[in-house]
Amino acid sequence: MDIKTYKPNLTDIVAMQQLVKTEVEKGIILLRTSDEMATTIRSYTAIEVDGVLAGFCALHIHSVNLAEIRSLVVSDKFRGLGLGKRLVKECLDEGKHLHVKEVLSLTYQKDFFEKLGFNVISKESIPEHKIWADCIRCKHFPVCDEVALLYKLEN
Template sequence: MITYKKATLQDIAAMQALVKPEVDKGIILHRSSDEMATNIRSYMLAFEDEVLAGFGALHFHAPTLAEVRSLIVSDTLRGKGVGSHIVKALLAEAKTYGVKQVFTLTYQKAFFERLDFREIPKEDLPAHKIWADCIKCKYFPVCEEIALIYSL
């Protein structure tokens, strides 16, 4: 059975362990334990029988703009709706804050398009996103990620 909840500080070690393979491959940016702790309220977690199975974060960039980032689902549960459920929960949360648009940078274009995100040019993203996060990526400035946006 899959259950969903907001993250706590005690979840950080399990979150770091789950995301490590994707960080090592350069698919997801590394977030230090301190950075995760600072932003702990942004994370939505999925558990299968009390074992962390996935998570994602909602990061705010402006009063009407947020980002879905750090989305990860364990290999054993990919394709079973866990990621979709996490994203939908984050979109619902964004709506409660009055956010009008939510973007993502991803290699999983089709996944986000199934959730009604549409592709946009990366140049349309806020400049501070590029300098705050993308510059930390080992692929910067030659990035293959795709920018997509969802309108609430």
Template sequence: MINYQKAKLSDIKNMQELVLPEIESGIILNRSNDEVATNIRSYTLCFKDGELIGFCALHIHTEYLAEIRSLIVKEGFRGQKTGENLVKTCLVEAQNLGLQKVLCLTYRQPFFERLGFVEIPKESLPEHKIWADCIKCKHFPVCNEVSLIKTL
């Protein structure tokens, strides 16, 4: 049985273990345990039979704009709509919060386009996003990620 739930502080160790290969490959930014703890309310986790198989975060930037970030699905569970359901869960949360738009930076453009996101110029991203997150990336300033947005 698969279930989706908000993260707890006790989940951080398993979250960090799951995301480590994607951090090492440069796909996902490294976030310290303290940073994850500070933002724990933004994470939605996916479990199958008690095993953590994926998660993502809905990070709020402004009163109208949030970001889907840190989307990860464990090898062996990809291609089964787990990531899609995680994103959809976050989009429902965004709507319930009254947000108007959700953005993402991704190497998986077709995945997000299937969910209704459309490409936007990176120059339109909030400046604080670049200086808070992008500057920590090993690919900065030469980034191949695509920025997309969905209007709710």
């Protein structure tokens, strides 16, 4: 089995949207339009298994000190192979390279992120610009049951 991570390009957007479609419909992941994905394509990391797109996530920079791992998805077909963990680690490495101090995750997968070293924080401590840029667009807003977690990077 050949597994590799890579930085996707604009021609990957359609496949990425197809992969995340079910999670978006369930309200687990926020919808990102093609244009939105195009303007942030550099923030994404994708993973493929034997040449097939198996998952992706993004490291979104909010400020000099804070980034966020978002849109993490792994195809049902490829779950259980540690691909999600590998994607998160790639994003953390990228954050470290950029000298970000903290990485946020808003998720329903609390245990997954805790195993990777993230710690639960109060949602009230999340920067206001995150709430108004993303959360307000979610179908669950303002009654959010996601868990906020933070990872402190050592640079």
